[in-house]
Amino acid sequence: MGLCHSKPPSSDRVPAQNSPLPASESIKPPPNGDNEGKKSPFFPFFSPSPAHSFFSKKTPATSGNSTPKRFFKRPFPPPSPAKHIRAVLARRHGSVKAIPEGGESEVGLDKSFGFSKGFSSKYEVGEEVGRGHFGYTCAAKFKKGDSKGLQVAVKVIPKAKMTTAIAIEDVRREVKILRALSGHNNLPHFYDAYEDHDNVYIVMELCEGGELLDRILSRGGKYTEEDAKTVMIQILNVVAFCHLQGVVHRDLKPENFLYTSKEDTSQLKAIDFGLSDYVRPGKNSCLLLSLPPQSRRPTFVYYTLSQFHFADERLNDIVGSAYYVAPEVLHRSYSTEADIWSVGVIVYILLCGSRPFWARTESGIFRAVLKADPTFDDTPWPLxxxxxxxxxxxxxxKDPRRRLTAAQALSHPWIKDSNDAKLPLDILVFKLMRAYLRSSSLRKAALRALSKTLTVDELFYLREQFALLEPSKNGTISLENIKSALMKMATDAMKDSRIPEFLAQLSALKYRRMDFEEFCAAALSVHQLEALDRWEQHARCAYELFEKEGNRPIMIDELASELGLGPSVPVHAVLHDWLRHTDGKLSFLGFVKLLHGVSSRTIKAH
Structure with a gap:
């Protein structure tokens, strides 16, 4: 449901024919039933959403948009995650009573939130301006005080629809996140949350400029590159801010960005944090999920930090909107990178007017997200x-480790010259530094060699991040610099996402300082460099430097000790191809594996 929505519920986007689809997903697809995976001849990015069938409470038995019967040839296609997603959302919101889940029912649920009372005495409620599946939004204004007459938006969530403990916790967490994050230029101002016997009321800034989706439609579905950059800068800034605080939105789409006014230059604001959650730093040990390519059966492997450098908490709820959902969400193991995928879908739509993944059915969309690649051959991409x-x-x-972060995207050559604002701090920098500080001396030397091969564009991001840490006059940083920089951007959300605990894991910098050259080695992402066409060149040049500066004969047992491999690991089987048999020095293959550290894939391969 859109928050602070200025569009009336009866929209001209609703089709003339009878359709169960919401206004935001209303244009009918081609009538040909064989068009799964093809684009709509109208607005291909704006076709009837299969996601609606698992977001709505009831779907008519017969509909012009219902999925036609199909006959499959053997072998049958893999099971669709769509059925599972419907079940998860039904349990989450209590919208389908037929699904058993531990016998949870509305009986005995505590629907007292401790929010402010007396909503009706402070606000005069006006007309309804938006409606979602679990609540609606009204315009309102202050009745008294210094703000008398000020227009606001009120999201009303009926308590009658909170039929599960999860649904109640979702509302509680949404208010907590909105209260904590309010103050960013690209977030609506949060006033307060109220409750009475029947409803919860979330009072926020009223954005009267309409949805980003409306602007896309008014342009016929295509933006110039310059106009798309303007939108992207605002979206990425707010996403980077949320991620720094440890908050993942989980439902980024054009409908969830509103303009403050009708002016072309008005600010864009992210709304609807109803599905948002915290992503917390990892503990001293972790259970990693390994899902190798072409395998449907996940393998769980247990590691301590001596064997794997870090693994942050992963979310497993499958939530969001079908067209914008990231592949790892469907695999039920994801973090903040899932938001970046959604941003990628939005910018794809802005630039070409089409969705990168489209099908007539929800299962078709999910198959496309998991297996297909977006096309860059059709017009206007070549132009x-x-x-x-x-x-x-x-x-x-599709690999979240290789995906840019929001801060990195803002420093990308396509967008950085249009971005007048200072780059935001990137939480990934601190995660990579944590892994670096816990690495062996051999891996640190390999990373230092790799850092010396970075291009000017790749160094730009690292220089900006280093400058944000406000190094001392001698050009070095310590733990105090990191704490100071983070506290300048801190909100209460950081406490809930346990970022202060994460800082404690950088305690090695309490006793020494780090210069820019070492910072580059500590804060570079090997996985992201691997995604570049010039990765082979990076790796070969780095290996040549490593050969000159630090490669020496080393025994397998010594290498195992350097990497922190325990006695239970078959080190000779794992590490035999890491060393050259001619001189006992690290081979190129071993060098590349060393850059990554010892991971679940390394062990599982043997």
């Missing part, structure tokens, strides 16, 4: 800049 294409591709990388 757009190579930087624009590279930008989109690096956001829509």
């Amino acid at each position: 757009l800049s190579s930087e624009a294409r590279d930008f989109v591709k690096r956001l829509l990388n």
Whole structure:
């Protein structure tokens, strides 16, 4: 449901024919039933959403948009995650009573939130301006005080629809996140949350400029590169801010960005944090999920930090909107990178007017997200800049480790010259530094060699991040610099996402300082460099430097000790190809594996 929505519920986007689809997903697809995976001849990015069938409470038995019967040839296609997603959302919101889940029912649920009372005495409620599946939004204004007459938006969530403990917790967490994050230029101002016997009321800034989706439609579905950059800068800034605080939105789409006014230059604001959650730093040990390519059966492997450098908490709820959902969400193991995928879908739509993944059915969409690659061959892609294409591709990388972060995207060559604002701090920098500080001396030497091969564009991001840490006059940083920089951007959300605990894991910098050269080695992402066409060149040049500066004969047992491999690991089987048999020095293959550290894939391969 859109929050602070200025569009009336009866929209001209609703089709004339009877349709169960919401206004935001209303244009009918081609009538040909064989068009799964093809684009709509109307607005291909704006076709009837299969997601509606698992978001709505009831779907008519017969509909012009219902899925036609199909006959499959053997072998049958893999099971669709769509049925599972419907079940998860039904349990979450209590919208389908037939699904058993531990016998949870509305009986005995505590629907007292401790929010302010007396909503009706402070606000005069006006007309309804938006409606979602679990609540609606009204315009309202202050009745008294210094703000008398000020227009606001009120999201009303009926308590009668909170039929599960999860649904109640969702509302509680949404208010907590909105209260904590309020104050950013690209977030609506949060006033307060109220409750009475029947409803919860979330009072926020009224955005009267309409949805980003409306602007896209008014332009016929295509933006110039410059106009798309303007939108992207605002979206990425707010996403980077949320991620720094440890908050993942989980439902980024054009409908969830509103303009403050009708002016072309008005600010864009992210709304609807109803599905948002915290992503917390990892503990001293972790359970990693390994899902190798072409395998449907996940393998769980247990590691301590001596064997794997870090693994942050992963979310597993499958939530969001079908067209914008990231592949790892469907695999039920994801973090903030899932938001970046959604941003990639949005910028793809802005630049070409089409959705990168489209099908007539929800299962078709999910198959496309998991298996298909977006096309960059059709018009207008050949006419757009190579930087624009590279930008989109690096956001829509199916491997979340290779995907750009929001802060990195803002420093991308396509967008950085249009971005007048200072780059935001990137939480990934601190995660990579944590891994670096816990690495062996051999891996640190390999990373230092790799850092010396970085291009000017790749160094730009690292220089900006280093400058944000406000190094001392001698050009070095310590733990105090990191704490100071983070506290300048801190909100209460950081406490809930346990970022202060994460800082404690950088305690090695309490006793020494780090210069820019070492910072580059500590804060570079090997996985992201691997996504580049020039990765082979990076790796070969780095290996040559490593050969000159630090490669020496080393025994397998010594290498195992350097990597922190325990006695239970078959080190000779794992590490035999890491060393050259001629002189006992690290081979190129071993060098590349060393850059990554010892991971679940390394062990599982043997």
